Amino acid sequence: MLLKDKVFIVTGASSGIGEELCKQLSTSGSMVVCAARRLDELERVSKAINVLGGRSIAVQTDITITEQCQKMVGKTIESFGRIDGLVLNAGISMWARFEDIADVGFFKDLINTNYLGSVNCVHAALPHLKETKGKIISCSTGQALMGFPSHSGYAASKHALHGFLSSLAIENKAEITILEAILGWIRDTNLRGNAYGADGKQRSMPPKKHTKESVALDSCVERILVGIKKDWRTVYIPRKLRLIPFFKAFWRWYLEFRADSVVTKPEKT
Numbered sequence: 001m002l003l004k005d006k007v008f009i010v011t012g013a014s015s016g017i018g019e020e021l022c023k024q025l026s027t028s029g030s031m032v033v034c035a036a037r038r039l040d041e042l043e044r045v046s047k048a049i050n051v052l053g054g055r056s057i058a059v060q061t062d063i064t065i066t067e068q069c070q071k072m073v074g075k076t077i078e079s080f081g082r083i084d085g086l087v088l089n090a091g092i093s094m095w096a097r098f099e100d101i102a103d104v105g106f107f108k109d110l111i112n113t114n115y116l117g118s119v120n121c122v123h124a125a126l127p128h129l130k131e132t133k134g135k136i137i138s139c140s141t142g143q144a145l146m147g148f149p150s151h152s153g154y155a156a157s158k159h160a161l162h163g164f165l166s167s168l169a170i171e172n173k174a175e176i177t178i179l180e181a182i183l184g185w186i187r188d189t190n191l192r193g194n195a196y197g198a199d200g201k202q203r204s205m206p207p208k209k210h211t212k213e214s215v216a217l218d219s220c221v222e223r224i225l226v227g228i229k230k231d232w233r234t235v236y237i238p239r240k241l242r243l244i245p246f247f248k249a250f251w252r253w254y255l256e257f258r259a260d261s262v263v264t265k266p267e268k269t
């Protein structure tokens with residue numbers, strides 16, 4: 001897909017990967033609808049794009065509310081007349097072993113945001129995406145393809161989204177394309193800092209610092225854009241994550257050992 005003069009909706013545009021995606025899509029010639037709950041942050045992102053000559057609007061949207069997703073799509077059509085790309089990026093995470101969790105109520109928030117919130121967005125945008133032979137892009141994770149300690153509810157929500165999008169890809173193969181970005185640890189976003197802890201509350205501090213194996217935000221987004229332009233079905237960031245399905249089939253014990261050690265290894269001070 002060429003990016004010039006295309007119209008993208010990006011959910012979770014108020015920080016991290018979503019913010020950077022809006023900026024890089026705009027630099028590549030696309031028009032961008034920045035969507036998330038915090039309007040002041042969305043307006044900051046949209047303003048930064050527009051002062052550089054880009055075209056973007058901020059649309060306050062809580063993706064867990066169906067009507068707000070319909071409104072987001074309606075505003076996009078009203079402002080730009082079409083939708084070429086829907087980026088399912090809004091997401092929340094957790095960091096706690098299951099047995100340590102006092103109240104599992106926040107698992108509903110994980111499912112409502114990461115899975116059902118994306119379903120809401122796709123349901124509202126699909127007819128418009130079919131008209132343009134457009135693309136859905138999911139900012140997913142290696143944890144959509146394998147289990148991961150301390151992330152049980154998050155991994156489950158991303159597995160659900162993966163299953164949903166894989167089914168949509170078959171149902172709509174002549175009309176839309178789907179790109180799943182399978183991401184590892186990405187630096188300089190708020191995901192880890194906002195993750196739910198064992199007390200069922202969102203943290204105010206990251207549970208662990210990123211290691212040098214993590215990926216810089218701008219390189220991550222540059223590579224997602226390569227995947228969009230080349231019409232790939234999957235992009236693995238970093239590339240070594242493409243080995244997950246292979247290890248899962250043949251050396252599952254090694255994959256699980258690595259996942260466990262990443263989470264439990266004490267931090268270097």
Ligand SMILES: NC(=O)c1ccc[n+]([C@@H]2O[C@H](COP(=O)([O-])OP(=O)(O)OC[C@H]3O[C@@H](n4cnc5c(N)ncnc54)[C@H](OP(=O)(O)O)[C@@H]3O)[C@@H](O)[C@H]2O)c1
Nearest residue numbers: 012014015016017037038062063090091185186189190191
């Ligand atoms: N960072 C990583 O290491 C990593 C790795 C793998 C996958 N991912 C995925 O990448 C995506 C982006 O994460 P990030 O790292 O950029 O985290 P982030 O900086 O925390 O961004 C998350 C975004 O989601 C939005 N959001 C949360 N709940 C929402 C809701 N109900 N409705 C609308 N927007 C909502 C937040 O905005 P508001 O609070 O303003 O609504 C924010 O803009 C997530 O789906 C995450 O699972 C990240």
